[in-house]
Amino acid sequence: MSPFDQPHHTAPTELFTLVDVCVTREGKLILSHITDHFHEGRATALVGPSGSGKSTLLRLLNRLEEPTSGQIYFHGSPLDTLDVHLLRRRVGLVGQQAVMLAATVEQEVSYGSPGLPQSAVRQLLRRVNLDEVSLDQSTSGLSGGERQRLALARALAVDPQVLLLDEPTSSLDTKAAEAVDQVIKDLVREGLSVVLVSHDLDRAAAVTDDALVLDKGTLVDRGDPRSVRYLVE
Amino acid sequence: MGETANIPSWLGVATSVLLVLLAMAVSVRDRLGLTRELAVAAVRAFVQLLAVGALLLIVFERGGLVASFAWLAIMVVIGGFVAGRRARQLPHGVHSAMAAIAIAVGVTLGALLVFRVVPTTPEVVIPVGGMVVSGAMAASALTLLRIQESARDQRERIEARLSLGLTAAQAFAPEQRDAVRTALIPTIDTTKVVGLISLPGAMTGLILAGVAPLEAIRYQIVVMYMLLSAASLASFLSAKFSHRSLFADGARLISMSPSAATMVR
Numbered sequence: 001m002s003p004f005d006q007p008h009h010t011a012p013t014e015l016f017t018l019v020d021v022c023v024t025r026e027g028k029l030i031l032s033h034i035t036d037h038f039h040e041g042r043a044t045a046l047v048g049p050s051g052s053g054k055s056t057l058l059r060l061l062n063r064l065e066e067p068t069s070g071q072i073y074f075h076g077s078p079l080d081t082l083d084v085h086l087l088r089r090r091v092g093l094v095g096q097q098a099v100m101l102a103a104t105v106e107q108e109v110s111y112g113s114p115g116l117p118q119s120a121v122r123q124l125l126r127r128v129n130l131d132e133v134s135l136d137q138s139t140s141g142l143s144g145g146e147r148q149r150l151a152l153a154r155a156l157a158v159d160p161q162v163l164l165l166d167e168p169t170s171s172l173d174t175k176a177a178e179a180v181d182q183v184i185k186d187l188v189r190e191g192l193s194v195v196l197v198s199h200d201l202d203r204a205a206a207v208t209d210d211a212l213v214l215d216k217g218t219l220v221d222r223g224d225p226r227s228v229r230y231l232v233e
Numbered sequence: 234m235g236e237t238a239n240i241p242s243w244l245g246v247a248t249s250v251l252l253v254l255l256a257m258a259v260s261v262r263d264r265l266g267l268t269r270e271l272a273v274a275a276v277r278a279f280v281q282l283l284a285v286g287a288l289l290l291i292v293f294e295r296g297g298l299v300a301s302f303a304w305l306a307i308m309v310v311i312g313g314f315v316a317g318r319r320a321r322q323l324p325h326g327v328h329s330a331m332a333a334i335a336i337a338v339g340v341t342l343g344a345l346l347v348f349r350v351v352p353t354t355p356e357v358v359i360p361v362g363g364m365v366v367s368g369a370m371a372a373s374a375l376t377l378l379r380i381q382e383s384a385r386d387q388r389e390r391i392e393a394r395l396s397l398g399l400t401a402a403q404a405f406a407p408e409q410r411d412a413v414r415t416a417l418i419p420t421i422d423t424t425k426v427v428g429l430i431s432l433p434g435a436m437t438g439l440i441l442a443g444v445a446p447l448e449a450i451r452y453q454i455v456v457m458y459m460l461l462s463a464a465s466l467a468s469f470l471s472a473k474f475s476h477r478s479l480f481a482d483g484a485r486l487i488s489m490s491p492s493a494a495t496m497v498r
Binding site: 101 | 389390392393394395396397398399400481482483484485486488
């Protein structure tokens with residue numbers, strides 16, 4: 001069976017497995033000997049101060065970056081043996097800034113899946129609590145929080161199993177951030193797996209079940225986000 | 234080729250040195266700090282043109298077509314270096330530019346020669362080839378520069394597209410289109426206003442040499458069309474070739490450090 005059409009299991013199964021993953025860039029160690037796993041159907045936080053390697057770790061999971069050594073598995077298959085385009089459709093990523101790719105809301109949502117019927121677009125907008133915007137509204141007029149939720153809808157439109165979120169709320173005010181957090185929580189409840197990068201453990205704890213704490217490229221703790229050690233210098 | 238009445242004599246050239254002195258005087262008076270550079274530029278122009286003139290004389294009289302095409306090949310190589318080095322951070326920028334310019338020149342000049350629009354003689358291949366190379370070079374340089382800027386500044390946008398499962402070519406297509414459009418604007422604008430704002434080089438040269446204006450413009454029309462084709466091809470191919478080197482295996486956009494890139498400008 002292909003790793004892309006795994007059924008949902010009742011017991012937590014390993015979604016991603018990392019074995020001794022190291023990343024070195026221009027002689028600098030970014031990630032050092034990371035061995036861990038992410039469970040399916042759960043929300044996992046990657047927390048740590050800036051420069052701890054958490055964003056790099058996230059970007060390894062949809063192959064926007066490659067490890068210098070070590071191996072990453074998706075549903076037990078080595079990541080580099082899978083078709084990268086198919087992998088990225090199953091492992092969506094939404095960045096910090098939520099860049100808009102199209103002129104209107106409808107085009108934006110269906111960017112990765114052209115020809116998506118309007119009813120599906122509307123349904124996706126409902127899933128991210130954006131039912132109030134009209135389909136032909138210009139994306140440039142949206143607020144930061146709306147753009148972030150629209151980017152989530154765009155990622156959901158290609159039907160991913162996992163969403164990778166890189167500081168999705170760090171550039172938003174509290175109210176907009178809470179609205180995005182609520183959408184993330186709802187998506188996890190629907191069965192989507194989420195890996196969320198954050199420098200703010202409290203914020204991450206509100207939406208995730210597990211936390212991996214990184215510091216200077218090393219995994220320093222992992223466990224319940226309310227009890228892990230995370231020292232901000 | 235003897236001297237024509239319309240061409241300045243060597244004494245005339247010597248007299249025109251006064252104009253360089255005038256420019257230098259401006260620099261001295263306003264303390265522009267350009268006096269030395271003006272002198273160097275004037276001397277360089279003199280020496281370079283003298284060398285080219287002598288070389289052309291030899292090629293026309295003894296080298297024939299083989300030497301002319303060799304000359305053209307050297308121009309393509311130099312053009313490739315100049316255009317490719319505009320975008321130092323693009324991997325294989327020089328190769329992309331050189332290949333693009335070579336194909337653009339080959340197709341454009343080749344068509345003119347094959348269809349006998351212009352005769353296949355050294356007196357045509359070298360100057361007309363030179364015009365094609367410089368047009369292709371300018372378009373290629375602008376394209377590569379723009380591609381490099383996009384790959385650096387539009388990284389989030391490109392990676393957002395990649396993250397939706399788009400191929401590298403699809404994810405970079407809007408930036409590539411934008412680069413080619415931008416690179417072609419100067420050529421298209423020049424073509425639009427030709428004759429209105431400036432009398433272009435080929436036509437000016439022919440008129441100076443005593444050719445009737447209505448005949449001179451025929452040459453110029455061919456030259457303009459040739460430049461449109463050469464610039465379009467060179468720009469399109471530069472974008473095509475260079476965009477491949479922007480992505481590593483697994484459709485990953487390579488990283489470019491912003492600090493080093495600003496040095497290019």
